[in-house]
Amino acid sequence: MEIKDSVVIITGASSGIGRATAKNLASAGAKVVLSARSEDELNELRSEIENDGGKALVVTADVTKREDLDNVVSKTLSEYGTVDTLINNAGLMPLSYVKKLKTDEWEKMVDVNLKGVLNGVAAVLPTLTENKKGNIVNISSMAAHSYFPGGAVYCATKAAVKMFSEGLRKELAPKYGINVTSIEPGAVATSLFETITDEDIKEEMQQMKEMTTLEAEDIAEAINYSISQPNRVNINDVYIVPTEQS
Numbered sequence: 001m002e003i004k005d006s007v008v009i010i011t012g013a014s015s016g017i018g019r020a021t022a023k024n025l026a027s028a029g030a031k032v033v034l035s036a037r038s039e040d041e042l043n044e045l046r047s048e049i050e051n052d053g054g055k056a057l058v059v060t061a062d063v064t065k066r067e068d069l070d071n072v073v074s075k076t077l078s079e080y081g082t083v084d085t086l087i088n089n090a091g092l093m094p095l096s097y098v099k100k101l102k103t104d105e106w107e108k109m110v111d112v113n114l115k116g117v118l119n120g121v122a123a124v125l126p127t128l129t130e131n132k133k134g135n136i137v138n139i140s141s142m143a144a145h146s147y148f149p150g151g152a153v154y155c156a157t158k159a160a161v162k163m164f165s166e167g168l169r170k171e172l173a174p175k176y177g178i179n180v181t182s183i184e185p186g187a188v189a190t191s192l193f194e195t196i197t198d199e200d201i202k203e204e205m206q207q208m209k210e211m212t213t214l215e216a217e218d219i220a221e222a223i224n225y226s227i228s229q230p231n232r233v234n235i236n237d238v239y240i241v242p243t244e245q246s
């Protein structure tokens with residue numbers, strides 16, 4: 001797909017990977033729709049993009065609410081007339097050991113990391129199937145491939161997102177020309193680690209700080225690559241990790 005002038009919705013655009021992706025795609029000429037809960041951060045990002053000559057629309061949404069994502073799509077259609085790409089990026093990672101029974105955090109991860117993706121897809125699908133083209137990019141994780149300490153629930157949500165992406169691709173790509181990609185990053189320097197409340201995990205995470213991690217821009221580039229292929233090419237998975245991460 002030609003990125004220039006295409007319409008791209010990004011959830012979790014207020015920070016980290018979502019923010020970097022919005023800037024990357026806007027500078028490639030996309031009209032970006034910035035969504036998350038933090039309105040001030042989104043407005044700040046919109047100003048940055050507009051100052052650089054790009055186009056951006058802000059629509060706040062909590063991805064756990066289906067109606068919020070429906071509203072994002074309907075505002076996008078009113079402003080830009082169509083949707084070409086949805087990037088399901090919003091997520092959180094409050095790692096904890098299962099025995100601590102932080103069940104509220106388990107539920108939040110399922111609600112945001114998994115149900116949030118389902119809500120995004122449900123909101124955008126009628127437009128993409130009618131257009132018989134488009135891209136859905138889901139941000140899964142290296143966590144979909146292997147467990148890491150405190151990650152039993154987080155890894156489960158990301159494995160589910162990877163598998164859901166595979167099902168989506170098989171149902172949508174051949175029949176409707178909708179390309180689907182699962183992005184699976186290792187450690188990226190963002191605020192994601194701040195959602196951890198388990199003190200034992202926080203201590204263990206200190207070791208990670210010695211490693212050179214990926215930057216959010218590295219993932220933005222992988223997303224740009226995935227959606228800018230000719231329609232005949234579907235990039236199924238991008239498994240991208242820091243050189244130093246084993």
Ligand code: NDP
Binds near residue numbers: 035039191192
């Ligand atoms: P950040 O913490 O920087 O960004 C998370 C984003 O998700 C924020 O914009 C936040 O916005 C949004 N968000 C959280 N909850 C909700 C909600 N209920 N509704 C809408 N938006 C929400 O982390 P990253 O950029 O690292 O995370 C982006 C994605 O990348 C996540 O899915 C994460 O799991 C995945 N990932 C990250 C890795 C890493 O090492 N950083 C590695 C592999 C995958 P707001 O609070 O304003 O709503």
